[in-house]
Amino acid sequence: MTATEIHFTDYFHVDPAVLQKYGAFNISLVADLPLFIDPFLLFNSPKRQYQDLHEEMIRYLRFLRDKSGATDIDQGLLRAWFLFGEVRQTWLGFTTFGNRGSGLGWDFARALQKNLNTIFRTFGQEQITHGSHLEKLCLIRSGVGRDNISDFTTNLIKGFLLEYTETFTVRHVPKQLRRVVSVPRVKFNYDTEVWQAGEYELPMFRGDFVLLTPRDILTRDEIWIDRPGLFLEFERIVTALPDEALRAQVNNYFLQRLSKEPTRKEKDLSIEAAIAKYPEVIEYYIRSREDNGNTATSISQSRVQDSEAVFITQVRELVELLRANTAFYSISGSTYDEARQRVAFFKDMIENKGGHALCYLKKKPIVRETDLQLMFRFTWMGTQSDVGREVNDGRGPVDYKISRGSRDKSLVEFKLARNSHLKQNLAKQVEIYQKASDATKAIKVIVYFTSEEHEKVQKILRELGLSRDQDIILIDARADNKPSGSKA
Secondary structure (H helix, E strand, O other): OOOOOOEHHHHOOOOHHHHHHHOEOOOEOOEOEOOEEOHHHHHOOOOHHHHHHHHHHHHHHHHHHHHHHHOOOOHHHHHHHHOOOOOHHHOEOOOOOEOOOOOOOHHHHHHHHHHOOOOOOOOOOOOOOOOOOOOHHHHHOOOOOHHHHHHHHHHHOHHHHHHHHHHHHHHHOOHHHEEEEEEEEEEEEOOOOEEEEEEEEEEEEOOEEOOOOEHHHEEOOOOOOOHHHHHHHHHHHHHOOOOHHHHHHHHHHHHHOOOOOOOHHHHHHHHHHHHHHOOHHHHHHHHHHHHOHHHHHHHHHHHHHHHHHHHHHHHHHHHHHHHHOOOHHHOOOOHHHHHHHHHHHHHHHHHHOOHHHHHEEOOEEOOOHHHHHHHHHHHHOOOOOEEEOOOOOOOOOOOEEEEEOOOEEEEEEEEEOOOOOHHHHHHHHHHHHHHOOOOOEEEEEEEEOOHHHHHHHHHHHHHHOOOOOOOEEEEEOOOOOOOOOOOO
16 A cells, blocks of 8 residues: 555545445545444435345344343353444544444443343334334433444444445456455344355455445434434423323423533433433434434535545645655654654645645634544555554543554644633643653644634643643644645
């Protein structure tokens, strides 16, 4: 893989227009992109194939529910039926570097088993909603979010994704870049009650196969049926409950648990308790989301298009700027020296080379730190260093850990000036860095988009006595004091 082979189409020598026409997302082979499969998009799709996939998912959940209710499940069967790993070959999800996320584990498996005969007991016999939805699991239990639901969905439709990828691969991927592989846990046999393997001809990257995912089942941020949405709409849902007695009971139970001036946390705890006491509220929330399914589709399409703009189009522009700097790929020195040089390049590119445009989407500043962190990650193409996510070992999470062996390690943290916790973060990190044992050097990068944000950062640095800290680097991404990218 060369320094400029970032996306699927780059490495596998495929015309991006061909992949676009096929309907697949052009994934990055450098890092997972923050996109998720939303099972509601399968349920709500006009495509019969997607609807059938959703029905097959619900069938498997009914199987698990029936097994859970019939008898105690021993550890072996719990592992075989309830425990799923991450399908990392999609290159989607939360992992910032590479494609090895945490995936699903025992907590998810046990939560699923526990709830099958409570919130899932009416699967297939719904009276309020139009259909069955596995997203109920994230509504009733905190800690189960979009990544868990997406991972679970991916596992249950893995056979489809394999066939979808194989069809494209045979037609468009060069023979030397593909091979036939055996993939475990592809299809569930309800007669033998065993997951079966399958063989597929797939694109290969660094010894592992790659999976393509259709763009029209992907979303970003939250899935359509999600816990934050339920909490946000709780009071509206309760007010609209058609059952007058239920409406009064839920409202009374909710309000009794609140003080005269409740905090957001207090409200959330009260909502959680009310949902546990009256789970019917979940059914009416889901029905509301079903009735607005077309909005889900349009929102997800917009989010995917925005992701393509940032992580494909703008990253390609970044690569072109990298190519223009002939000395860039020969950067050397310790990990600290290399990190400082790459940060300096990123800063110069944004401040002086028209690269600030890469930090905007639809003429508005990128508001997610993870987007800028991922973009900066691509400046590390061609490095001899290991660029990885710093484990939170009690010092707090850090965006990048750059290492060469056990003795040469440096940290880089990437923040937006608008971050409301910036001062707290800077104050805490000073002490953290002083106590760091395995990474003796650390660089803090702060990006600002307005003069007001710049003044805010300068004020914070003065208050913390950090104004002259050489390892705190500010990047001016303002658009009102620079030439356009085309004029740079």
